[in-house]
Amino acid sequence: MSRLIRGNAVSADDWTELDDATAVPSTAKVIVSLARWRAERETLAAATAIGVRVDNSADIQTLWPELRDLPLVALEFPKSGDGRAFSQARLLREHCGYQGEIRAIGDVQRDHLQAMQRCGFDAFVPRDDQDLDDCLRALHEFDLAYQRAARDDLPLVWRLRRQA
């Protein structure tokens, strides 16, 4: 089982990412594409726990009715430098109020993790070449922030100033 970062720890990944061709194992927790979820919704839902992979060009608020009851949404960074999923995560958390897992997949690198976390991602599948322990440390590189975003457990400068 591959490993990922969730809840400030490295853990075994209990979900399996499937492409559209692979048969769905009956007992696993699987992540499928949105297209497959739409096409096979009835059969998939009966058999397993389903998470859905959403393209980074998708309009999150339009999709929301289809996503709201899912335990997991995977947002993709197809290549580093393409930051659309940062906005998607915030929309999902802040505009839609999604409570399930938002997982970062694709070109997920150590140096981008803390920003992802602040935007609402809470699980990260770093690229194969990334050192997971180092990734954990990277989640705490800054212990202060100017702006609040989806997740506001970091001390926020404007709040500290207002309290002073």
Place this chain on the structure above:
Amino acid sequence: MYRYDEYDQKLVDERVAQFRDQTRRFLAGQLGEDEFRALRLRNGLYIQRFAPMLRIAIPYGLLSAAQMRMLAHIARKYDKGYGHFTTRQNIQFNWPKLPEVPDLLADLATVQMHAIQTSGNCIRNITADHLAGVANDELVDPRPYCELTRQWSSFHPEFNWLPRKFKFAFSASLNDRAATRVHDIGVHLVKNDAGELGYTIYVGGGLGRMPMLGHKIREFLPEVDLFSYLEAILRIYNLQGRRDNIHRARIKVLVKALGPEKFIELVEAEWAQIKDSYLKLLPQDIERMKGRFDVPAYVDETAADDGSYTAKLAADSKFAAWAKRNLRAHVRPGYAAVFVSLKANGVAPGDVTDAQMDALADLAEQYSFSELRATHDQNLVLADVARKDMYALWQRLSELGLATPNIGLLTDLICCPGLDFCSLANAGSIGVAQDIFDRFEDFDYQHDIGEIKLKMSGCMNGCGHHTVGHIGILGVDKSGEEWYQVTLGGSAENDAALGDRTGPSFSRADIAPAIEKIIQVYLEQRDGAEESFLHTYRRVGMGPFKARLYAKVSAETEVAA
């Protein structure tokens, strides 16, 4: 000066530590070339033609004497003894060595400076009117709003990986001295009919390959809603801006493709969802920010002006010529804003040596409340000088080679580093600047020509803002040779406009003579000395200029001979 509090300092220190670790991992082979490139760019570090280039942020152009001294130190310790002020109120160093950059940044952090987001596809340094706080046509001082925006945009988790770079400029005066219409977002501080303070927002201006003037997308945004509205704009851009073609990725292309109406509709719809969220500023947030800026302890007019200024003007014509050209009115009686010209003959526009920087720090301490400003025309300003000190200041600036009386004149041209330093350049620009300087050396002639903005870029990227020059020069590559396209009639001010091309480009040998012909035509055509170049061009059109520039070749050879 804005003074950092403990939080500002901590964030900058943490950024230094982060960058030190990124550099260490890169040098140890643990971080790939591409990955490190993206990270170092977010800290202003380019790998240029000959060496790395580090761009240091000077938020809204404001520098303390201590900061200027640190820049001198950096020029000495990490560079070849000089720095280059850019058209976005930043400073660049062309020769630092990569392994030393973390130490350089640590040095900068000790004087509340950094290189955060000075390059890369993220929100860049916020620029503003270089006369902010002292101009007599100003509604309010825009700098506290710039600083609020700087902090909001620094390490913004959502907007650090945009389709392309993103530039803000702020203006709060009747005359737009910050070129707001050619920025991705231009913010004008305004009052509405009810007398409330707020902002007019322009989006989608920009130079480069597809020059465009920004569209007004909101007439009046209430003061406390700044962050939510900016987030709405940036979010729409981050999600919908093109990422398939680097030349189509700026927000101006999105605004144009959607049409301003549709773009406004999207922004307003997004804004409606966040305007009453935690992003709303409280009036005390704004007051607190204003309170962190030093207020100069001005003296009253009689103390500031002992009469020596007027006497020296009468007695010393060189001083008078400088004062006429390089001083600007100040909101306080007895004071003036002094332009320090970085356009001396024989020096690349915007370049300053370490010794000059040290001396300027001293002068700022002595005569201008320990502050300096960088302008987007690549000069410096000592903004609060009392008239009684003017003559002594001028003498010292003259000794330093910083008193060229050419502010606003032809040789006060702006120019990018071009082929001498920039790997993207098609053609040299510094050499052309020198040719023009030589040709128009005579300041009386320049005074006669009057206010004119000549702007030059070494390639389409337009770092020298050529498209909004009254005269613009653009370096192009013609089968390996350096050629130059000329545009006329551009402006980045209230009457913002993009220049029109004269026609075929000019060779390296012909470009300076071509500029001279343009000036001759202007002098012949103008309706008295009061009519500016821009006004004349707009009245008479391209015809007479074109006729002279492209007159038959034999005539040209004679002129050149």
